[in-house]
Amino acid sequence: MEALKNLQKNIVKSQIWKSIFRVGIPTDNRKRALAMLGNVVLHLHPIKVKKSGLRMSYTWCMGGTAFFLFLVETITGILLMFYYRPTVEYAYFDMIDLREAAAFGIMRELHRWGAHAMVISVWLHMFRVFMTGSYKPPREFNWNVGVILLVLTLLLSFTGYLLPWDQLAIWAITVGSNMARATPLLGAEGPGAALLQLGGTKLIHVGSDARFGLIAGRTIGNGTLIRFYVLHCVAIPFVAACLIAVHFWRVRKDGGISGPV
Amino acid sequence: MEAIKSLINFLSYPQWSFTLSLVLFWLAMRSKLLWTKAGGWVLLALITLFFGLAMLDPNFFVVVAKPDNVPIVMMVYLVGFFWWFAMHKAHENDRRIADGEPTFEKSESEDRIFTWPDLVFSEFICMVLLTVGMVLWSILLKAPLEEPANTSVAPNPSKAPWYFLGLQEMLVYFDPWMAGVVLPGLIIVGLMAIPYIDTNKKGNGYYTLKERRTEIWLFMFGFLILWCELIVIGTFLRGPNWNFFGPFEYWDVNKVEPLVNVDLSELIWIQILGVGLPSNFLLREIFGIVFTGFYFLVLPVILIKNKFVNRFYQDMGPTRYYVGMTLFLTMMLMPIKMYLRWFLNLKYFVHIQEFFLNL
Numbered sequence: 001m002e003a004l005k006n007l008q009k010n011i012v013k014s015q016i017w018k019s020i021f022r023v024g025i026p027t028d029n030r031k032r033a034l035a036m037l038g039n040v041v042l043h044l045h046p047i048k049v050k051k052s053g054l055r056m057s058y059t060w061c062m063g064g065t066a067f068f069l070f071l072v073e074t075i076t077g078i079l080l081m082f083y084y085r086p087t088v089e090y091a092y093f094d095m096i097d098l099r100e101a102a103a104f105g106i107m108r109e110l111h112r113w114g115a116h117a118m119v120i121s122v123w124l125h126m127f128r129v130f131m132t133g134s135y136k137p138p139r140e141f142n143w144n145v146g147v148i149l150l151v152l153t154l155l156l157s158f159t160g161y162l163l164p165w166d167q168l169a170i171w172a173i174t175v176g177s178n179m180a181r182a183t184p185l186l187g188a189e190g191p192g193a194a195l196l197q198l199g200g201t202k203l204i205h206v207g208s209d210a211r212f213g214l215i216a217g218r219t220i221g222n223g224t225l226i227r228f229y230v231l232h233c234v235a236i237p238f239v240a241a242c243l244i245a246v247h248f249w250r251v252r253k254d255g256g257i258s259g260p261v
Numbered sequence: 262m263e264a265i266k267s268l269i270n271f272l273s274y275p276q277w278s279f280t281l282s283l284v285l286f287w288l289a290m291r292s293k294l295l296w297t298k299a300g301g302w303v304l305l306a307l308i309t310l311f312f313g314l315a316m317l318d319p320n321f322f323v324v325v326a327k328p329d330n331v332p333i334v335m336m337v338y339l340v341g342f343f344w345w346f347a348m349h350k351a352h353e354n355d356r357r358i359a360d361g362e363p364t365f366e367k368s369e370s371e372d373r374i375f376t377w378p379d380l381v382f383s384e385f386i387c388m389v390l391l392t393v394g395m396v397l398w399s400i401l402l403k404a405p406l407e408e409p410a411n412t413s414v415a416p417n418p419s420k421a422p423w424y425f426l427g428l429q430e431m432l433v434y435f436d437p438w439m440a441g442v443v444l445p446g447l448i449i450v451g452l453m454a455i456p457y458i459d460t461n462k463k464g465n466g467y468y469t470l471k472e473r474r475t476e477i478w479l480f481m482f483g484f485l486i487l488w489c490e491l492i493v494i495g496t497f498l499r500g501p502n503w504n505f506f507g508p509f510e511y512w513d514v515n516k517v518e519p520l521v522n523v524d525l526s527e528l529i530w531i532q533i534l535g536v537g538l539p540s541n542f543l544l545r546e547i548f549g550i551v552f553t554g555f556y557f558l559v560l561p562v563i564l565i566k567n568k569f570v571n572r573f574y575q576d577m578g579p580t581r582y583y584v585g586m587t588l589f590l591t592m593m594l595m596p597i598k599m600y601l602r603w604f605l606n607l608k609y610f611v612h613i614q615e616f617f618l619n620l
Contacts, residue, residue: 053370069391157424
């Protein structure tokens with residue numbers, strides 16, 4: 001026991017440790033404050049928080065859970081990208097390899113179940129925010145950022161659904177993307193699309209409508225796969241990460257975790 | 262047991278289960294007992310007992326135990342729990358307010374606690390627990406992988422991802438441009454509009470039911486009934502050809518459901534007036550157009566006369582009122598259309614196939 005304590009002391013006092021963690025283990029209030037200020041991750045938090053906002057019975061920890069799952073999805077997603085090739089020839093067989101040949105073969109499981117869990121936790125986070133009236137002034141704008149993040153979460157999950165390139169994937173995306181056909185004005189079978197004509201030539205047809213733009217073709221194929229892959233791995237995560245930053249920043253600027261005003 | 266199962270199968274059919282859930286929702290929201298700790302335990306026991314017993318049934322088991330459906334069972338439990346929990350906290354605070362005490366949150370919100378160590382460590386513990394949970398879940402349940410994609414063999418039923426099954430269920434009652442584009446768009450717009458429409462200053466930053474009863478009823482109706490319940494129906498009770506199956510029914514591909522849906526125009530011109538359909542589409546659809554116009558343009562004005570609604574009109578002012586009322590009426594279009602379908606076989610109010618404009 002004594003030896004362990006000595007070891008800890010030696011580590012904490014070493015130049016390496018001190019170069020990373022300036023403050024050391026906080027033992028008084030000044031150091032508790034400095035610990036939060038001196039760390040790029042921790043400084044997202046204020047130095048002090050309302051006791052009521054600290055309680056899990058108030059926050060349900062659902063926003064935090066959603067963010068944590070976003071990180072889990074990012075990390076497992078990056079690992080999956082090492083193996084997965086988004087082309088019709090390889091995609092499905094890379095899935096089988098991920099299951100059969102890759103070491104620590106639970107990355108796909110972590111990614112898939114994490115995605116389901118993230119969708120649910122985002123809904124529950126919204127439910128909590130509604131039930132505590134936390135969208136009310138001054139937090140209206142942040143509620144809106146949250147709604148967009150909710151939509152992005154669903155889109156992330158939707159675009160990821162296609163990537164395994166199995167029957168479930170392709171037909172779920174077929175059902176989902178068929179809706180785009182019916183977009184008013186912009187879908188080939190949508191109300192009003194027939195009105196958009198130029199000298200008797202239809203502007204909106206199956207080769208130019210909203211569904212065509214979404215799935216990059218008349219049917220789901222290689223074009224769709226690469227499109228959804230880029231959306232799933234780069235485009236939507238990029239937008240989501242930016243908005244998460246705004247979301248967190250606004251939580252602080254709007255007065256921290258909500259509480260009675 | 263078989264008799265109970267067939268009764269549950271019968272009651273599960275949307276016209277009955279939806280009605281039942283509306284009644285139960287109404288009773289639950291007015292109940293006090295349900296939101297006490299004892300009520301919560303009874304509720305948990307009942308749901309678990311149902312799932313436990315039902316899992317013995319092979320038809321139920323095969324649908325619920327699909328790996329991708331496990332999260333939806335989880336969702337039922339989590340949404341149920343947090344519904345109970347939020348109401349429990351709200352009733353506790355309402356009692357405090359009635360007794361002239363500060364709300365639970367108020368009693369603690371003046372207290373400031375250092376983030377280090379309290380918040381940082383609870384976050385850390387949450388992350389560890391979540392990691393353990395996710396890893397266990399991933400080891401125990403393999404991610405499903407079906408046959409390779411084949412554009413020429415459509416599985417029956419073909420389902421959208423589970424979180425969109427509420428929207429797919431709407432397709433039964435609405436055309437794709439409504440169910441797939443306009444209504445989802447309006448859900449997003451409606452959610453974003455909430456903070457600007459809601460002028461009630463009370464209930465900001467603490468749980469309460471009494472101080473914002475209407476808001477909470479509306480939100481819960483949308484979230485619990487129209488979103489979550491329709492997902493559960495779409496996942497567990499919609500089988501081949503999107504036909505309805507009770508929880509203990511075998512998903513028979515050959516089940517035939519006669520569809521004799523009629524449009525409002527046919528209902529009135531042919532069945533009631535006994536004359537044929539007029540050839541001019543505007544004249545043909547006049548009743549539907551008038552109904553829709555009345556519903557969205559006149560009804561909000563008439564409703565202002567209502568004492569209950571008038572209070573909101575006074576608080577919100579005309580702009581907020583009309584925007585909010587339009588969103589509310591759009592939301593209510595869903596249950597209205599469901600009931601008209603079930604009991605009158607109504608397909609469209611307005612059916613102008615000339616422009617693909619069907620409502």
